[in-house]
Amino acid sequence: MQQTKWTVAALSLGMLFAVTGCASDSADRAGEADVQPKVSTVSDVANSTTATGDETNSTAASQQDGAAAASSVKQPVLYNTHLAPKVYGMRKFPYPYEAMLAISSDADSETLRKFNLVHEFINTTQMTPLGRGLGLDFADSFFMYNGNNEPGYVDIDQEPMSDELSYFKGVSDEPYAASVINHYIHVGWIDTMHTYGDFSRVNPHQTLFTRQLAKQAIQALKANGDAITVWTDHGNKSNVDNFGDYGKSPFYSYQQGANPWSKYYHTDLTIPYGIRFVWPDSSSDEFGMKSMIYPLMLPDGQRVWGFWRYTNEGYTKKGDPEWNWTPFNLAEQLTPAHFAQIEREHEYSIVAQHLSGTNYPGVLPTSAVDALRLLAAQYHEGKILVTRTSRLLTYNVTQQYVWYDVTYGQGKAYIHIRAILDPVFGRHVPTTNEIRGLTFYTSNPAATVLEIGNTPIPAQLIQDNHSDGVHPSVAIKWWPVDTTNYAETAPGVK
Numbered sequence: 001m002q003q004t005k006w007t008v009a010a011l012s013l014g015m016l017f018a019v020t021g022c023a024s025d026s027a028d029r030a031g032e033a034d035v036q037p038k039v040s041t042v043s044d045v046a047n048s049t050t051a052t053g054d055e056t057n058s059t060a061a062s063q064q065d066g067a068a069a070a071s072s073v074k075q076p077v078l079y080n081t082h083l084a085p086k087v088y089g090m091r092k093f094p095y096p097y098e099a100m101l102a103i104s105s106d107a108d109s110e111t112l113r114k115f116n117l118v119h120e121f122i123n124t125t126q127m128t129p130l131g132r133g134l135g136l137d138f139a140d141s142f143f144m145y146n147g148n149n150e151p152g153y154v155d156i157d158q159e160p161m162s163d164e165l166s167y168f169k170g171v172s173d174e175p176y177a178a179s180v181i182n183h184y185i186h187v188g189w190i191d192t193m194h195t196y197g198d199f200s201r202v203n204p205h206q207t208l209f210t211r212q213l214a215k216q217a218i219q220a221l222k223a224n225g226d227a228i229t230v231w232t233d234h235g236n237k238s239n240v241d242n243f244g245d246y247g248k249s250p251f252y253s254y255q256q257g258a259n260p261w262s263k264y265y266h267t268d269l270t271i272p273y274g275i276r277f278v279w280p281d282s283s284s285d286e287f288g289m290k291s292m293i294y295p296l297m298l299p300d301g302q303r304v305w306g307f308w309r310y311t312n313e314g315y316t317k318k319g320d321p322e323w324n325w326t327p328f329n330l331a332e333q334l335t336p337a338h339f340a341q342i343e344r345e346h347e348y349s350i351v352a353q354h355l356s357g358t359n360y361p362g363v364l365p366t367s368a369v370d371a372l373r374l375l376a377a378q379y380h381e382g383k384i385l386v387t388r389t390s391r392l393l394t395y396n397v398t399q400q401y402v403w404y405d406v407t408y409g410q411g412k413a414y415i416h417i418r419a420i421l422d423p424v425f426g427r428h429v430p431t432t433n434e435i436r437g438l439t440f441y442t443s444n445p446a447a448t449v450l451e452i453g454n455t456p457i458p459a460q461l462i463q464d465n466h467s468d469g470v471h472p473s474v475a476i477k478w479w480p481v482d483t484t485n486y487a488e489t490a491p492g493v494k
Contacts, residue, residue, distance in 0.1 A: 001287070004129040005091070005275070005310070005458060006457045009367065010444050017163075018233065029380045031242045031493050034108070037401065039472075049265065062269040062481045067216070070281035072373045073156065073317050074128035079101050083408075083411055084408040084409070084411055084412055084413045084447065085283045085412070085413045085442050085443040085444035085445075085447045085448050086413070086449070087406045087413050087415060087440060087441065087442045087448065088441035088442065088443075088470075088471050089250050089437065089440070089441055090399075090402075090440055090441070091440070091441060091470075091473055091475075092346050092399065093346065093385060093437070093439070094382075094385060094438075094439050094475060094478045095161070095439050095446065095465040095468060095473050095475055096215075096382040096465070096468055097382060097383060097384060097385035098342075098343040098344075098346055098383055099339075099342035099345075099346060099347055099348070099349065099383070099384045099385070100348050100349070100384070100385045100387065100388075100392055100395070101342065101348070101349040101350070101351065101375070101384050101385070101392075102138075102349075102350050102363070102386070102387055102388060102389040102391070102392040103350075103351050103353055103355070104140055104141070104192065104232065104279070104309050104350050104351065104352050104353065104358075104387075104389045104391075105118075105352075105353045105354060105355040105356070106141055106194050106232070106234065106325075106352070106354050107140070107141045107142050107143050107165065107194040107198070107356070108194075108234070108235075108345075108356070109153045109154045109155070109164060109267075109352050109354070109356060109357045109359075110140075110142075110143075110154075110165040110200070110356040110357075110494045111154055111157060111159060111163060111164065111165055111356065112165055112177060112180060112490065112494060113490065113494060114155060114363045115129065115140065115165060115184075115356055116307045116487040116488075117129060117362070117363050117364075118140075118355050118363055118364065119138070119140070119189050119486075119487065120354060120485055120487055121131060121134065121364070121369075121372075122134050122136050122138045122372065122483045123135070123136065123137075123138055123189065123268040123291075123482075123483065123485075123486075124241040125338050125475070125483045125485050126482065126483070126485055130360060130362060130363075130364060130369050131369065133483070134372060134373065134375075134376040135380075135384060135481060135483045136375070136376055136379060136386045136481070137188075137193035137387045137388050137482070138189075138356075138386070138480050139188055139189055139190055139192065139389060139390065139472070140190050140191075140192070141163070141187060141190065141191075141192035141193065141194035141230075142166075142184075142185075142190050142193065142194060142327070143164070143166040143194055143195070143196075143197045143198050144165065144166060144167045144168060144179050144193070144196045144197050144200070144213070144217040144220075145167070145168050145170065145171045145196060145197030145198070145208075145209075145213055145217070146161070146164050146166040146168075146170055146176075146197060146198050147164065147165055147170065147171045147197055147198065147200075147201070147207070147208035147238075148161050148164065148198045148199065148200050148201040149201050149202055149208065150200055150201070150202055151202075152164050153359055154359070154433065155359055155360055155494065156359060156413065159494055161362045162464065163494040164198060165177050165181075165182050165493070166197060166198070167181050167217070167220065168217075168220075171197070171208045172315075173216060173365065176375075176492075176493065177490060177493045178220070178224075179490055180488050180489075180493065182224045182226055183486070183488055184486065184488075185224075185227075186225070186226070186227045187484070187486040188482060189452075189481075189486055190228075191228065191229070191230055191249060191388050191389060191390040192228065192230040192231070192232055192341050192390070192412060193228045193230070193231050193275070193387055194234050195231070195232070195234040195235075195239055195241050195242060196209065196217050196241050196266075197209070197213070197241075197270060198232075198234065198236065198239075198415045199238050199239045199240070200234075200235035200236045200237060200238050200239060201214075201236070201238040203238075204236045204237040204254075204442055205237070205238075206238060206483045207238045207239070207240050207264075208238075209239070209240055209241045209264060210225070210263075210264070210312065210456070211263060211264060211265060211266055212239065212270055214266035214270065215269060215459065216269070218269050218273050222273070227274055228273075228274060229274055229275060229277060229387060229390050229393075229394075230275070230277045230278075230279075231270070231275045231277065231279070231391055232278075232279040232299060232309075233245075233255075233278075233279060233280055233281035237254040239250075239254075240254055240255070240256045240257070240346075241257045241264060241266060241268055242256075242257055242263075242280070242281060243254070243255050243256070243257030243258035243278070243298060243299075243318075244258070244278045244280025244281070244296055244306060245277075245281055245282060245300065246259060246298075246299050247299065251318075251425050252281070253446045254355060255280075255281075257300070258298040258299045258300050259299050259300070260299070260300045262377075265300070266453055267298055267300055267302060268300065268302075271298075271302050271304060275302060275304065275313075276305055276393075277293070277304065277306075277389075277390070278296060278304045278305070278306055279306070279307055279308075279309055280296065280306055282308065282310070283311045283312050283315075283321040283323075284304075284308045284309060284310055284311055285310070285311075285312050285313060285315065285321070286308070287310045287311060287333070287341060287349055287414075288310075288338070288342035288345060288347030288348065289308060289339055289347055289348055289349075289374065290345075290346075290347055290348070291348065291395065291396060291400055292307045292308050292350055292392070292393065292396055292402070293305045293306070293307050293308070293396050293397060294306045294308075295423060295424050303424045303425075304424065305393065305397065305424055307350065307393055307396075308350065308351065309350045309351070309352035310323065310333065310349060310351050310352060311323060311324075311325055311352045312324055313332060313409070323365060325351075325352045325353050325354055326337065326352070326353075326354055326357055326359070326370040327354070327355055327357065327358050327360070327363070327364050327365055328365055328367070328368070329370040330364075330367065330368040331367040331368065331370065332371070333351050333353075334371040334372065334374055334375050335371075335372070335374075336374065339374070339375075339378050339383070341383060343378075343383055345382065346394060348392060349394065350389060352430075358493075359430065368449070371422065385437075385478070387406075387479070389396070390460060391479060394434060395436070395437055396422065397422060397435055398420055398430065398435055398438065399438070401420050401421045401422055401423070402417060402419075402421075402438065403417075403419045403420070404416055404417045404422055405417055405418065405420050411447060412447045412448070412449055413442060413444075413447065413448045413449070414425065414448075414449045414451060415440055415448065415449065415450050415451065415474075416449065416451050416452075416453060416454060416455060417430065417435055417438070417450070417452050417453070418435065429453065430452065432452070432457060432458075432461065432476070435452070435476050436461075436476050436477065436478055436479055437475065437476065437477075437478040437479075438475060438476050439465070439473050439475035439476075440473060440474055440475070441470060441471040441472070441473050442471065442472060442473060442474055443471065443472070444472070444475035445464035445472050445473060446464060448474045450474060450476060452464060457476060461476055461477050462474065462475070462476065462477070463475045463476075463477045466468045
């Protein structure tokens with residue numbers, strides 16, 4: 001943009017605390033990243049080239065909790081603005097939402113029948129066997145292989161464990177559900193790899209996983225253009241490809257995926273492929289958190305983002321988690337009290353589930369259907385933004401580590417999004433998709449210009465918002481919800 005602008009001379013530390021919502025929040029919950037800002041002026045940020053997992057280097061820049069800004073925001077000193085609008089800082093979540101939630105469902109006992117029924121109900125707005133579809137943005141997980149020899153069935157009609165949905169047949173190189181899994185990755189109904197496969201065995205000291213299976217999986221995913229950024233651990237100690245909590249306690253010594261001295265080592269392939277977010281088999285009874293992410297150093301020296309999921313209601317006297325992540329417990333997870341909490345505290349939530357984990361004919365019991373309807377109401381009423389796990393995690397990083405500055409000229413304010421100061425994968429200029437949902441408080445949205453660097457963001461991606469009781473705002477539009485019914489069947493796939 002070729003015009004003269006005038007810039008904010010400095011931001012006081014009080015202003016920075018106000019717009020980040022960090023003035024009084026100690027961020028002391030287990031698993032929350034420390035989002036206390038480290039810098040207080042534009043020049044401080046401009047001169048900052050590194051960040052650590054405990055720091056947020058930003059200028060008016062880490063997102064603020066809108067409610068906190070209402071009473072404590074302090075205006076920057078402006079010079080020669082030609083009556084330009086005033087930019088007050090960032091809203092934590094996209095307007096008008098007060099919280100963000102994803103359901104992270106593991107692929108245990110998944111069949112194509114159950115997968116399709118669940119997604120037709122949650123993702124579409126059509127009439128389904130479970131009732132009218134909810135129209136939510138939900139993405140699932142998948143297995144590449146099935147090496148499970150445990151007894152039991154995966155679906156009605158006594159479907160054996162060998163019919164569990166997986167990309168390849170068993171642990172072979174023969175495709176099983178490869179075509180439909182590839183399809184669902186591309187349309188957004190799958191965004192998470194639930195490890196390389198279901199390798200749970202009756203004898204937990206045995207496994208069918210090999211490094212060669214990891215190589216084959218990565219080659220197949222790349223060949224089909226399947227981009228997956230989220231990994232969640234799975235199963236018992238036979239699942240030696242798990243990684244992330246190795247060394248945390250003796251129990252986790254079975255996790256060999258990131259151990260470079262192990263024959264099961266694979267993260268030298270998996271992380272370069274594109275995995276950015278890892279749930280390392282850690283329990284949590286916190287339904288909501290200020291931030292879901294934390295830097296995770298792997299045994300081979302690589303770094304990824306670890307993230308938390310709400311997995312259990314509490315702990316026994318012995319310290320064992322009281323898991324509540326089955327469809328029969330969904331109504332204990334998605335409660336009005338939990339919704340009110342994350343809305344009041346402006347929090348993220350990732351709810352761990354196994355939505356295809358029952359042999360119930362309708363897949364989801366009535367209580368689970370009712371709980372999902374309660375969640376959908378929160379979304380459609382503009383209270384909780386429900387989205388897929390990968391989008392929540394990407395937004396969490398952006399919201400927490402975005403660096404921007406503001407210049408003024410000719411009656412306009414220009415918000416320059418300079419970089420994501422990602423302490424794990426490095427500082428970089430974001431793509432438009434990375435900054436979807438970023439929302440900035442301003443006295444005049446129509447006269448506030450959003451740019452990546454000095455390049456204006458296309459007008460069709462800009463959204464002007466009325467005041468939410470704090471200020472009006474301008475935003476990069478969030479992802480539109482796609483309610484298309486993408487359900488497919490495949491010959492020989494149950």
